[in-house]
Amino acid sequence: MPTFLRILVLLLLALPFTGSAAEPTNATEAAAQKAAAAEKKAADQQALSAKFAAWKATLPPDQQAWETVLEENLGMGFYLPLYQKDKLAGRVTAWDYVQDDPKLPRVLLIGDSISRGYTLATRKALAGVANLHRAPENCGPTANGLKKLPVWLGTGKWDIIHFNFGIHDRKTPLADYEQRLDSIATQLKATGATVIWASTTPVAEGGMKDATNADLIARNAAAARVMQKHGIAINDLYSFIEPDLARLQNPKDVHFSSEGYTRLAEQVTAAITKVIPTLTSVNTAILPVGKLEKDMYGWEERHAEVMKIKDDLDPEIVLIGDSITHFWGGLPDGGKKANRGTESWEALFGSRRVLNLGFGWDRTQNVLKRIQLGELDGLQPKTIVIHIGTNNTSKTANARDNTPAEIAEGISLIIEKAQAKCPQAQIILMAIFPRGHLPTDPRRAILADINRRLAPLGQKPRITFLDITDKWLEPDGTLPKDLMPDGVHPNQKGYHIWAEALKKALPKT
Numbered sequence: 001m002p003t004f005l006r007i008l009v010l011l012l013l014a015l016p017f018t019g020s021a022a023e024p025t026n027a028t029e030a031a032a033q034k035a036a037a038a039e040k041k042a043a044d045q046q047a048l049s050a051k052f053a054a055w056k057a058t059l060p061p062d063q064q065a066w067e068t069v070l071e072e073n074l075g076m077g078f079y080l081p082l083y084q085k086d087k088l089a090g091r092v093t094a095w096d097y098v099q100d101d102p103k104l105p106r107v108l109l110i111g112d113s114i115s116r117g118y119t120l121a122t123r124k125a126l127a128g129v130a131n132l133h134r135a136p137e138n139c140g141p142t143a144n145g146l147k148k149l150p151v152w153l154g155t156g157k158w159d160i161i162h163f164n165f166g167i168h169d170r171k172t173p174l175a176d177y178e179q180r181l182d183s184i185a186t187q188l189k190a191t192g193a194t195v196i197w198a199s200t201t202p203v204a205e206g207g208m209k210d211a212t213n214a215d216l217i218a219r220n221a222a223a224a225r226v227m228q229k230h231g232i233a234i235n236d237l238y239s240f241i242e243p244d245l246a247r248l249q250n251p252k253d254v255h256f257s258s259e260g261y262t263r264l265a266e267q268v269t270a271a272i273t274k275v276i277p278t279l280t281s282v283n284t285a286i287l288p289v290g291k292l293e294k295d296m297y298g299w300e301e302r303h304a305e306v307m308k309i310k311d312d313l314d315p316e317i318v319l320i321g322d323s324i325t326h327f328w329g330g331l332p333d334g335g336k337k338a339n340r341g342t343e344s345w346e347a348l349f350g351s352r353r354v355l356n357l358g359f360g361w362d363r364t365q366n367v368l369k370r371i372q373l374g375e376l377d378g379l380q381p382k383t384i385v386i387h388i389g390t391n392n393t394s395k396t397a398n399a400r401d402n403t404p405a406e407i408a409e410g411i412s413l414i415i416e417k418a419q420a421k422c423p424q425a426q427i428i429l430m431a432i433f434p435r436g437h438l439p440t441d442p443r444r445a446i447l448a449d450i451n452r453r454l455a456p457l458g459q460k461p462r463i464t465f466l467d468i469t470d471k472w473l474e475p476d477g478t479l480p481k482d483l484m485p486d487g488v489h490p491n492q493k494g495y496h497i498w499a500e501a502l503k504k505a506l507p508k509t
Contacts, residue, residue: 045081052084063097066136070095073137073151094119100131105159105282107272108193109134110145110152112167114201114264117256121265122272128372129287130160130276141168142180149187158193159281160272162235166200166219167254170211178222185230194275197227198268199238202245206252235271237264277365277399285392285402285410288369292398293361295323296337302359305332306375315355315379317506318425320367320418321387324433324488325358328495332356341495348499352509355379363392363399364410368417376421382507384418386411387430390488393446404446408453415463428505429457431467437487439477468501 024030056067074080074095086093094116100106107130109115109122116138123132135152139145142165165184169177188195199220202213220238227234241248241256241264248260256264277284277292291299309331319325327338329345334356357375359366367388389411395401402410415427431451435443451467458465472479472494479487483494490498 045076048081048084048088051088055088059097062099066097069136069151069154073148075137079138092120094123094134095136098131098133100156103282103286104129104131105276105279105287106131106133106156107160107162108152108158109268110139110161110163111135111198112138112140112164113255114167115139115164115198117261118265118268121262122268125265125269126272129289130272139165141165141172142177142184143172144168145184146180149184153191157281158191159279160196160275161188161191161193162196162198162268162272163188164198164200164237166216166223167203167208167211169219170208170215174218174222177219178226181223181226182229185226185232189230189232194279195230195232196235196271196275197223197232198235198271199223201237201241201254201256201264202249203254204245204249204252208254211254233271233275235267237267240264240267274398280400283402283406283409284400285364285406286368286413287365288372289365290369291361292363292366293396295360297335297360299359299366302332303370303373303375306355306357306370307373310355310375311378313353313355315353315381316383317349317352317354318376318379318381318384318422319354319356319358319387320384320414321358322362322391323358323360324390324490325356325385325387326360327489328356328358328498330354330356334358341490341492341499343492344496344499348503348506355381361391362388363402364388364407364414365399367414368410371414371417371421376418379422381422381425383428384422384425385428385430385502386414386418387432388414389432389450390435390443390447393443404449404453407450411450411454412457415457419462425462426507427463428502429454429463429465431455431465431469433484433490434469434472434479435484435488437479437481437484439473441487444477464505466501466505468497471497471501 024033056064059067070083071080074083083093083095107126109119109132116134119132119134126132135148137148137152139148139152145165163184165177165181172180185195185197200216200223203211203216216238224234226232241260244260244263248263249256273289276287277289313331319328319330326334328341329339330349331354333339357367357370359370362370389407392402392407392410411429415429418425418427431454432447434447435441448469451469455465455467457463472483474480481487482491483497484490
């Protein structure tokens with residue numbers, strides 16, 4: 001080593017150590033350092049709390065009340081300081097205050113840090129469909145659930161509650177776990193909400209020193225017995241995520257990567273979305289949702305075909321509806337069961353570019369979802385023809401039937417969304433066609449009520465209301481089978497009636 005470097009090293013070694021915390025040389029110094037660190041931590045927390053209090057004071061009363069609940073339940077040791085720092089930095093968190101849209105259902109997530117991890121992605125996916133809240137803490141074990149459930153439920157009414165306990169109960173005796181879970185399930189069912197149980201997700205090998213997958217599997221089995229007893233649906237997150245566990249779960253952990261939480265959120269969203277169309281507490285006709293019923297084609301596949309062809313087609317005319325529209329003809333091709341009115345289709349539209357957005361079994365909420373997914377994006381049609389709503393009068397295991405007022409509101413919202421996407425288009429709103437061959441069919445009165453509610457929309461700018469009910473019926477109110485063989489769907493002759501009516505309403509070429 002050169003002489004000047006040796007001298008420099010010796011000079012540096014001779015300098016006094018000025019680090020922030022010298023190593024203690026005895027127990028007294030160690031205790032003093034520990035006390036100083038605790039004092040600094042307390043001072044830092046006090047400063048953070050003061051800044052948070054100042055921020056909280058700027059909020060509306062309802063949000064202030066929520067922040068108080070969080071302060072009382074998150075705990076000073078870990079979650080509360082993290083939350084306070086996030087809010088002061090303007091970051092979005094799973095525990096953020098939710099301002100309810102009164103038209104949307106209220107959904108509550110109850111669970112531990114796994115549930116917290118998928119909250120934000122689930123909330124994003126349900127935007128415009130549900131008000132998604134979560135319990136104001138890491139909910140921990142069932143013992144804590146029994147103690148804190150009244151706080152988590154609050155005073156509002158819940159439409160759906162999605163809940164889980166398990167990881168924090170990994171060493172709770174199974175009999176105690178099952179008994180506590182039974183009590184919690186009883187209380188949740190008593191709220192009147194539709195309750196969904198989420199099975200506990202797996203733990204990576206070595207992820208917890210005192211837990212194995214066998215512990216969690218046993219608790220899932222106990223939980224399944226409880227849910228069967230109470231008639232509570234199970235969202236099997238364990239089986240859902242297990243095939244991709246090595247890729248989506250953090251090594252030697254119970255927690256997941258960002259991608260893992262996004263995947264879990266997809267499954268949680270699907271479980272919640274499945275329930276929403278059956279709710280009676282909100283107007284389900286205005287809540288966008290994907291395919292609900294089985295049909296002779298794939299709903300998602302037809303949507304994909306629409307998205308593939310729509311821009312190149314650049315339609316002058318767009319038809320929006322259900323199977324009645326779908327079966328008429330045009331593009332996308334409807335397959336073997338469609339193209340029932342090709343003669344009248346060709347006579348009416350000729351060489352005009354027409355996009356058929358009729359989907360079998362669609363209700364108003366399905367159309368709203370398709371608009372949300374972009375079926376009208378970028379299009380500039382001169383005319384949009386809308387005939388939708390008859391399927392909203394049907395009750396199935398997947399969706400309830402809607403009232404005339406609800407259906408009319410759903411159709412009005414479709415028009416609003418269509419005009420926002422295609423402001424230059426003239427809307428032709430069809431009165432819902434009659435169904436049932438006899439005038440005494442109970443749906444006749446329901447459809448007439450809906451049409452009365454729709455008629456005033458024809459007075460609004462760029463909307464034409466076209467009611468051809470009398471064109472379908474005999475003087476005695478009978479719907480001829482030679483127009484609609486099944487009492488719902490027109491045949492070639494029936495579609496000719498629709499074509500003749502539209503011929504007078506469509507703009508000239």
